[in-house]
Amino acid sequence: MVSPVAISVFKTLPVHRAAVPRPVELAPAPGSLGPARTPPAKGPAPAGPLMAGATASQLMGVLPEWTGGASALAAARAAGAYGLASMPEVATLTPTAPKWAYEEVxxxxxxPGNVSASPASMTAYVREEIAAARTAAREERRMSEAEGVEVRLAYDPNTDQAVALRPGDAGYDEVRGARAAFERMRWDVGRMGLNAAEFEDLLRL
Structure with missing residues (x-):
């Protein structure tokens, strides 16, 4: 059973869900579409009983009659309209947004763009992210030991929060979990051109 977990995840919007600017429609320059066309001359306006607003009964020379009987007429009037009295109930359709798959926590x-290029700013950002990842890994370990199953924490972009997945839950096999993500952070730090020794105090679970 999937359950929410109260830990901090993804302080910045993932790249694949960033808002894309909409294209701007520009009006064509005058004369770029060729010479302007002259609209055709209007003919005589139509005339007759239809254009004069005559009703169907006046045109046909008959008066509409209710053929459903007095009880049916009363039921229709109680419903507020003749046609709606005999229509079956129509289910209300509610649009749903597309569901994003679970992501690593x-x-x-x-x-991210809000981190300056100074070494001190980059180091502070990485330390904060490693600390948050260690907190998630420790919580995942605690839950796994308490429940006796291999719990994996993941990020749910549909609710913008962390969730705990158990074996058999949808998406469980598509994520590695918080502990696996934390274990590779030493490699992630080196891949970003930083010295892992500067974060040694945080890289131990």
Missing amino acids: SGLGYF
């Missing part, structure tokens, strides 16, 4: 790989 933590990880390193790039510096």
